[in-house]
Amino acid sequence: MSVSGKPPYDPANIFARILRGEIPCKRVREDDHALAFHDINPQAPVHVLVIPKGSWVSAADFHASAPAEAIAGFWRLVGAVAAELGLEERGYRILSNMGEDAGQEVAHFHVHIFGGRRLGRMVPPGAA
């Protein structure tokens, strides 16, 4: 942890490398603010990741630190991707894992877009 309590951003993380073009991805859509691409290990018929083009480790970091224009641009791309993939009529789920309890694997803020089937419960059953 840094002095501020925010984990430092590691520019060697896998999504930073995808943004720099060092690792290929199956791109869905891209603009000045964000990149959307298919998850390498899909959990639903549609499973797309959307990442902002900046150095934010998590949802908490992004929403606290990113400029308003970057936040608006990011969420506009999320909506555009869901529409482009034909998910609006039957619906879809947006999810972002933040930190250890949520099992965040990649420390570059991202949201998952899931769709293409009934997605079931929001959170697997367990002790509340």
Ligand code: 5GP
């Ligand atoms: P998290 O658990 O951090 O919310 O999700 C990370 C996601 O990134 C996982 O669903 C995982 O399958 C995906 N992922 C990890 N490495 C790669 C990669 O190199 N390419 C792509 N397209 N997805 C990846």
